[in-house]
Amino acid sequence: MSSVIEAVRPMEDYLVMSEAELDERIAAAKRELGSRVVILGHHYQRDDVVRHADLTGDSYQLSVMASKTDAEFIVFCGVHFMAESADVLGKPTQRVILPDLGAGCSMADMATIDQVEDAWEQLREIGVLDQRVAPITYMNSTAAIKAFCGRNEGVVCTSSNAVPLFDVYLKNFDKMFFFPDQHLGRNTGKKFGIPLEKMALWDPHKELGGNSPEELLEAKLILWRGHCSVHGRFKPWHVDQIREKVPGVKILVHPECVHEVVEMSDLNGSTSYIIKTVEESPAGSKWAIGTEVNLVSRLADRFPDKEIHLLAPDLCMCATMYRISPQSLAWSLDNLVEGVVVNEIVVDDETKHFANIALARMIEMTEKK
Numbered sequence: 001m002s003s004v005i006e007a008v009r010p011m012e013d014y015l016v017m018s019e020a021e022l023d024e025r026i027a028a029a030k031r032e033l034g035s036r037v038v039i040l041g042h043h044y045q046r047d048d049v050v051r052h053a054d055l056t057g058d059s060y061q062l063s064v065m066a067s068k069t070d071a072e073f074i075v076f077c078g079v080h081f082m083a084e085s086a087d088v089l090g091k092p093t094q095r096v097i098l099p100d101l102g103a104g105c106s107m108a109d110m111a112t113i114d115q116v117e118d119a120w121e122q123l124r125e126i127g128v129l130d131q132r133v134a135p136i137t138y139m140n141s142t143a144a145i146k147a148f149c150g151r152n153e154g155v156v157c158t159s160s161n162a163v164p165l166f167d168v169y170l171k172n173f174d175k176m177f178f179f180p181d182q183h184l185g186r187n188t189g190k191k192f193g194i195p196l197e198k199m200a201l202w203d204p205h206k207e208l209g210g211n212s213p214e215e216l217l218e219a220k221l222i223l224w225r226g227h228c229s230v231h232g233r234f235k236p237w238h239v240d241q242i243r244e245k246v247p248g249v250k251i252l253v254h255p256e257c258v259h260e261v262v263e264m265s266d267l268n269g270s271t272s273y274i275i276k277t278v279e280e281s282p283a284g285s286k287w288a289i290g291t292e293v294n295l296v297s298r299l300a301d302r303f304p305d306k307e308i309h310l311l312a313p314d315l316c317m318c319a320t321m322y323r324i325s326p327q328s329l330a331w332s333l334d335n336l337v338e339g340v341v342v343n344e345i346v347v348d349d350e351t352k353h354f355a356n357i358a359l360a361r362m363i364e365m366t367e368k369k
C-alpha cells in the first residue's frame, strides 16, 4: 500500500531544474535532515541518483542496513517491492519513501496475491496439497506473497541463498511452489538435479496453470510463470558471439537469466556475487556480464585494468528502476524538509507479521547452513 499525500512542493517545479540545481537541492536537504534520513541506492540505480545514496547494495542487504540505522525516514532508490521489504524489516518508527510510485518491478507484478491464493486453492481441490507442498517466494515479490509463504510453512529467498534454502525444503517437503521467477526457480532446481519434466510451469491465466492434475501431482517443482524483462534479454547467441569476439572471456550471469544462458555461462550468481567475483579477479581478466547495464558500466569504470563487457550489445536497463530520478529524489527530500512525507510505502501490520515469519525462517535456515 502506498499513501499519496499532498506535496507542499509540486513535482512540476523540479522537472525544469538543471542537474547542478538538483544536486545542490539534494545536498542541502540531506544537510538539513542529517541523520533523520538515510538514502538507499540499489546496485541497478542510475549514476545520477546512486551518487546521492548513503548506502548501496542489493535489495535485501539495503533493507537490513537501513533497519540498523536510527534514521526516521528511509528513502529507497529502488523499486516498489524493495521499499515494502524495508518497511517490513524496518523499526516500527521508521517510515519508507519511494521517490516515484511508478518504480515497480515487472517481475513482481506478474504474481498478485489473489492469483497465488487462487492457484493454492486449485492445488487443494485436485489433492496436491495432500502432499507436503511449500510455497517459496523470491524477494522480488509483494509483501502479501511473502506473508502467504509465512502462513503456509514457506520461506522467502534471495538469489544469494536460493540454493541452501532449496536444499532444506527439498529434504523436508514433497514439492515446492516457487514464485514469481520461473528462471531462478528452474536454474536452482537444475542445480539439485531435478529434471525439467518434473518442473511444471504455472500460468496464472489458465485453469490449473495450464497443466493436467497428473502433471501437478508428479511435479517436484511448480514454477510460477514470471520473469525479469531485463535478464530475459540475454540469449544463448550472445554467449556464442562474445566468446568468438573476445577470446578468453568469462561469462558471468545472474540466475534470473534463462537456463540455456546460465548453463552456457562460466559462473552465475546474485548481484553481490557478480560484484565480488569481478572485484577479486586478477588484472587483465575478461568478463562478459549478464545483468543490468548500470551495474556493469560501474564495474567497468571501477576496474579499468579488467576488460568488462555487457553480455548483450543492446541496452539492458531496468526501466522501472530508472523512474527514480534526481528530480523525484530532490522532490521527496524537499518535502521531507517541509515536514511532508510523500509517497510513503506502508505494509499493514498483519501482512508485516507473516512476511516477517517467512523472512525469519530464511535467516534461521541460512545461518544454520
Ligand code: 13P
Binding pocket: 057, 058, 059, 060, 139, 140, 158, 159, 228, 256, 270, 271, 272
Ligand atoms: P538483488 O536481490 O540481487 O538486489 O536483485 C534484485 C533484482 O531485482 C535483480 O533483478
Ligand code: SF4
Binding pocket: 044, 079, 104, 105, 106, 107, 108, 140, 228, 229, 230, 231, 292, 318, 319, 320, 321
Ligand atoms: Fe524487477 Fe528485473 Fe528490474 Fe530486477 S531488473 S527490479 S527483477 S524488472
